[in-house]
Amino acid sequence: MTNLYSSHQTYRPDIDGLRALAVLPVVLFHFGFPGFFGGFIGVDVFFVISGYLITGILARELRQGNFSIVRFYRRRAIRIFPALFVMLAATTVLALFSMLPEELKSFGHSLLATSTFLSNILFYNESGYFSADAHTKVLLHTWSLAVEEQFYLFWPLVLALLHARAKSSVGWIAGIITVASLLFSIWWLSVDPSGAFYLIPSRAWELMIGALLAVAPALPARHRLLREFLAAAGVLAILIGVKFYNERVPFPGVAALLPCLGAAAIIAAGTAGTTLAGRVLSWRPVVFIGQISFSLYLWHWPVVVFTQIGLMREITWPIRIAQVLLSLLLAVLSWRYVEQPVRVGTNGYSDKKVFGGAFAAMAATLILGVTFTVSGGLPARYNEQQLAVAKFESYHGDQLYRGGTCFIVDGQGRFDPQLCLGQNQQQLKSLLVIGDSHAAQLWPGLHQVATDYNVLQATKTGCRPSLSGKAIEQQSSCEQFFRSILTSWLPAHPVQLLILAGRWAPEDLPDLTATIALAKRYAQTVMVVGPIPQYASSLPRVLVRNEGHPDRIASSVVNGPFILDPQMRGLVTAAGAHYFSLIDNLCHGRACRTLAAAGVPMQFDYGHLTEQGSVVVASMLLNPAQSVAKSAVVGMR
Structure with missing residues (x-):
């Protein structure tokens, strides 16, 4: 050269x-x-x-x-x-005035x-x-x-x-x-x-x-x-x-x-x-x-x-x-x-x-980075009630949802059928939840509430359980994962209740009918859980920044799930499955339930449930009589 x-x-x-x-x-x-x-x-x-x-x-x-x-x-x-x-320098000044403690600590890092x-x-x-x-x-x-x-x-x-x-x-x-x-x-x-x-x-x-x-x-x-x-x-x-x-x-x-x-x-x-x-x-x-x-x-x-x-x-x-x-x-x-x-x-x-x-x-x-880190994000800027909510910004959702085994996170980990789909013979009924992280978030609550069921889980990040009619070589890894559950595992292990959940998008609707039809062959009841209320920013931040102003909290609610929810209800009902509307159960208009308990947000980010929030939703899902009309909590009170 x-x-x-x-x-x-x-x-x-x-x-x-x-x-x-x-x-x-x-x-x-x-x-x-x-x-x-x-x-x-x-x-x-x-x-x-x-x-x-x-x-x-x-x-x-x-x-x-x-x-x-x-x-x-x-x-x-x-x-x-x-x-x-x-x-x-400029971002440091803005961070001091706008970030929650965990965010400022992370900014220090x-x-x-x-x-x-x-x-x-x-x-x-x-x-x-x-x-x-x-x-x-x-x-x-x-x-x-x-x-x-x-x-x-x-x-x-x-x-x-x-x-x-x-x-x-x-x-x-x-x-x-x-x-x-x-x-x-x-x-x-x-x-x-x-x-x-x-x-x-x-x-x-x-x-x-x-x-x-x-x-x-x-x-x-x-x-x-x-x-x-x-x-x-x-x-x-x-x-x-x-x-x-x-x-x-x-x-x-x-x-x-x-x-x-x-x-x-x-x-x-x-x-x-x-x-x-x-x-x-x-x-x-x-x-x-x-x-x-x-x-x-x-x-x-x-x-x-x-x-x-x-x-x-x-x-x-x-x-x-x-x-x-x-x-x-x-x-x-x-x-x-x-x-x-x-x-x-x-x-x-x-x-x-x-x-x-x-x-x-x-x-x-x-020096600034060390200060923010060692001080824990200068928490003195907030009161006790705000700090109790703000701490959920650093919530470990993947661990809570069984990440790496029953919830495959970004392709890492290995699905463990024995752990995730193993059935306790002492229980006569089984419940299987499949989908993405919006399905995995149901597991903690169902595990605690559905005590008379074997609660089984097959979930994977970014994978909504809507199966296309594509040839095998054209199917995504997500579709191959769910199709193997529905066509290989489920026929040999019929369940009483199969729950399909995900962060649904409009493009999922055309294939949802066929997916439900396939699921109904081996499940006594098929339930589709609709989109959860979502926020333009993390819910803990929304609550802290808008304490005492429920109208501002409502203005942070994202519009998409409210548009998609009635469309899904009609499609799922026509396909012969049960539809559970999280919008109807958690919201009055745009005012949605934000706390699962005092100081505990329903969700720890834009839309994923905390453990207590998952229990609230699971209780409603298994007992529709527990409606938001009797238990709505809006704002930090």
Whole structure:
């Protein structure tokens, strides 16, 4: 391989345009704009760009004999620290005034991790189906910065060592590292999806693709058609990922190749010469978005989180548009008055002054993080009654619902038929509940209330029990799981009561009739539990923030379940099954029961039941006479 250090580092407006193509899908995805469900791939595009640009700079300096690891980290500090720590300061002030104790304590943890570029490890350790709502993790987006900085702890040193000892092998060794990391990412995704998403071993290959571009020979300039094809294909690959990827696509792994190779194709084509796609990406408004992309990425997620925390109601289109405009405004201000002045103003500063300022910012952030953590989130800001409710923010739902055995959480754990479907022969009747987490939440209550039943459970996160008519090879893992229960286990173990429950969506309705018909073959009674009342924010936060204002609590109730409930009632009844309406039993209009007992919320997040809440619902389900008309509790009283 020749021309190993063709770093191509003249300014390229098309790469700023590519940054815009990366950041805008991320922002619009996080703000809930339809058509951008795969917007998360923008982060992968950023990784490729970063690997290309920084490796190009390092390669040029090594070639010229003026490489300095100190100068490298000085540039990183000037590039990253100012905007990052201004954002951290602003979010800290807002967190003090808006977060519950457990949330502020968690924010303290993330301050510690973010200021030391370990937040990806923190959020990996906190990952789980019932971990704190992502919309309370103000610094969740900094995981990608941590991945980058961890990569740049070792890659400059590896590159310098290879340059000194094996210059002719740089490209091949970089290729081996890339392939090894990609293969590890594919394997790890099947074993630990959260680890594959957050941690550097399974993400390094994305930065290495950019690094390979920087040390590889450029395309011959005369191949115009090849350049045009590569650039157009690269843009199309990224747009396809943005449009058609979603949370159900296993990621990163093989799926991340699409945006990464797309970004690489655009960069490679632009290195060889101009292209039509490159000219579009070089359009001044697009370039400007790319120039402010770092600040836009930093600020947009705090806007998402604090809007959710502050409003505690469904996000409407005017609110979404306002969020985008506010994020753009903050990004422009950050770029104009923080990023740009620091880059220019520190040219004459000594290394000691630059690193001293960086360490001072880190130290101040660490002190705040320790304060929030050690104090338990400054609980003195709230009264005893509020604290009793607020503590449910850190409720362990997966443990309560038998996560890892009878409730398979995000593909982790192994379903245990002997434990979950084993029948006590002393009980003559059996009750089986199947579905997703909204079915698993019924188990604690049924286990306590249905004492004359064998209470059996087959539940899996994100899997609503609605079976399609697709061929076996086209069925999802969810459908295969439930179909095996209904067609293999149930015929040999008929039950008296089969309960289907889930976080129902309108698209489930067409297949629900056939699912009920299949279930009725081997169950004496089939009951479908309708959608539970849900909230735009976690119920404990809604109760604490709106203490004494039941009208405000009602305004936090999400509209969707109220629309879906009567539709499901009609369909289920027509199919010959029993329908249990949680809306009817827990709500009067939009005023829904919020407490299972004094100081104990019905739900610990947007909609999952606490243990006491599950007992309340199970009692109603098995004894319809216990209606909300006699036991409604609205607000904190």
